[in-house]
Amino acid sequence: MKSAAAETAKANDMEGKWVFTLHKPSWLPFLQYADNRNLREKLYKAMYTRGDNDNEFDNKKNINKIVNLRIEKANMLGYDTHADFVMEERMAKTPENVYKLLNEVWEYALPQVKKEAVELQAIADKEGADFKIQSWDWFYYTEKLREQKYALNEEELKPYFRMENVREGVFATANKLYGLNFTKLENVPVYHPEVEAYEVTDADGSHIAIFYTDYFPRAGKNAGAWMSSFRGQSVQDGENIRPLIYNVGNFTRSTAETPSLLTLDEVETLFHEFGHALHGMLSDVTYSGLSGTSVPRDFVELPSQVMEHWAFHPEVLKLYAKHYETGEVIPDELIEKMDAASKFNMGFTTAEFVAAALLDMDYHTQKEQKEFDVRDFETKSMEKIGLIDVVIPRYRSTYFSHIFSGGYSAGYYSYLWSEVLDADAFQPFVENGIFDQASAQSFRENVLSKGNSEDPMVLYKKYRGAEPNPIYLLKNRGFVN
Ligand SMILES: [Zn+2]
Structure with missing residues (x-):
């Protein structure tokens, strides 16, 4: 980390x-x-006051304007x-449905994050800190707790x-789920x-699709991971045109000594993107505009996120997680550690997201166009839900680009909505x-093959027999047993 910072310095003429x-x-x-606590404070404050410094780059008036114009439209x-x-x-249909979900999860996340704050304070106290931990201390003591x-x-x-x-x-x-062969x-x-x-x-034996993988970074290639298609599925003149689907990643390359060894994040990403790929490959509709992943934003992550549940399931790990040198299957003790660690710090992660x-x-x-002060609006909004001082929303208003310049206005909830879906969908x-x-x-028939040819909630209920229940997300995050 230090050498990366040294390189950044060099690139900015501060060798x-x-x-x-x-x-x-x-x-x-x-x-x-x-x-160095003072430097942590300085850096974190600089981060969370972006666009909020009452100078020519201040975004508060812009936000007021955007909100009003959206009401007008x-x-x-x-x-x-x-x-x-x-x-x-x-899929959510109304703001009420979204508030219902967010508030329900909030009820569990708030007590949990308060509990985590007490745990972190205890570590600080034990180290002789004579202060109440602040937002710029959270990550620091969280790492100490994680190690312990x-x-x-x-x-x-x-x-x-x-x-x-x-x-x-x-x-x-x-193959084991859908009988597919590669x-x-x-x-x-x-x-x-x-x-x-x-x-x-x-x-x-019948042909389903061609699937391409392009997993490693190289100069000129976009960062991140995604799925897309060279050709979607459709039926034309009675002929079922099968899709050409690809997955792209930027995973750790092999070195002179080792093959490409993936981090847990990368493994999860590979399964995730493959879930999108299945949605594209198993599509069986008439119109290409409705095929595969051409579905609403709060539904599109279901096939991908549900695949992540298989990635680290002990039975699946035993199938593929083998030591590259010895061929030894991953030991149970490591699987248990991975499982326990996956629930760590979930109060915080959930609280900052839901906020x-x-x-x-x-x-x-x-409902009404008016002049308002953004700081004031945000403070009131957070007071209403009782967010504790030591945690700030994952994005504060003045740099919340998902909702003010990206396509996620009234849509940031959709990540959590999808997680409710995938947790519930995995339950069977x-x-x-x-x-x-x-x-x-049933999942293939009612979800993966249908694209956007029917209302997502109708499709989902055909699969599950009911609307998704948030209880399984709460369980996965360790909030309820
Ligand atoms: Zn995705």
């Missing part, structure tokens, strides 16, 4: 110093590990609020997650030598077995 920036990959590790189109306008085409509680070293895990093994794992999962193709054109192509066939999602909803359910596999055939067939 011999360290430069930390307000980008998360830079400030977060600083907040986690820097012993919604009214012109016949809606009371911007949120009503946006949600009509979402779990001692989970990612380097110890990596040898079990060679990229080729993980990819075999996701193929094996698709055959490497050497005779199809690809856009880069590192791209690999597979023919995907169904249990009866931001509620702030988004509060802005976009305003918890109850009936991780590769339960009846559940897999």
Whole structure:
């Protein structure tokens, strides 16, 4: 981390110093590990007052304007609020449904984050701190607690997650669930030598799709991971045109000494994007505009996020997580550690998210255009839900670009909505077995093959027999037993 900061310094003509920036990959590790409390405070405050310094870059007036213009637009189109306008085409349908979910989760997250604050204060006290911990202390003491509680070293895990093994794992999962087979193709054109192509066939041997993987970073390639298609599925003149689907990632490359060994995050991402790929590949509708992943934003992450549940399930890990040198299957003790660590700090993660999602909803359910003070609006919004001082929303208003410049206005909730869906959707596999055939067939038939050809809630209820229940998300986050 220090050498990265030294390089940033060098790039900014400050050789011999360290430069930390307000980008998360830079400030977060600083907040986690820097012993100098004053500098932690300085950096964190600089981060969370972005766009809020009463200077020429201040965003408060812009936010006021955006909110008012959105009300005007919604009214012109016949809606009371911007949120009503946006949600009509979402699975959630109404702002009330979103508030209901967010408030329900908040009821569990708030006591949990308060409990975590007490735990962190205790560590600080034990170290002789004579202060009440503040938001810039949270990450620092959280790291100390993580070390004490779990001692989970990612380097110890990596040898079990060679990229080729993980990819075999996701193929094996698709085989056991849906009967799909993957055959490497050497005779199809690809856009880069590192791209690999597979023919995907169904249990009866019939052709389903071509699936391409492009997993490693290179100069000129976008960061991140995603799924897309060269051709979507459709029916034309009676012929079922099968899709050409690809997954892109920027995973850890092999080195001179080791093959490509993935971090847990990367493993999760690989399964996630493959879930989107299945949604594209198993599509079976008439119109390409309604096929595969062309579904509402708060529904599109269901097939991908549900796949993540298989990634780290003990039975699935045993299939693919094998040491790249010895072939040894990952030991139970490591699997248990991974499971325990996955529930760590969940009060905080949930609280900062839900706080931001509620702030988004509060802005976009305003009915009247008026002048308001953004700081004041935000404070009131957070007081209403009783957010504690030591935690700030995941995004504060003046740099909440998801909702003021990205496409997520009245939509930030959708990440949590999808998680409610995926937790609930996975439940039949918890109850009936991780590769339960009846559940897999129903999921394929009612969700994966249908694209946007029917209302998402109708599709979901066909699969589950009921609307999704948030209880399974609360369980996964360790809030209820
Ligand atoms: Zn996704």
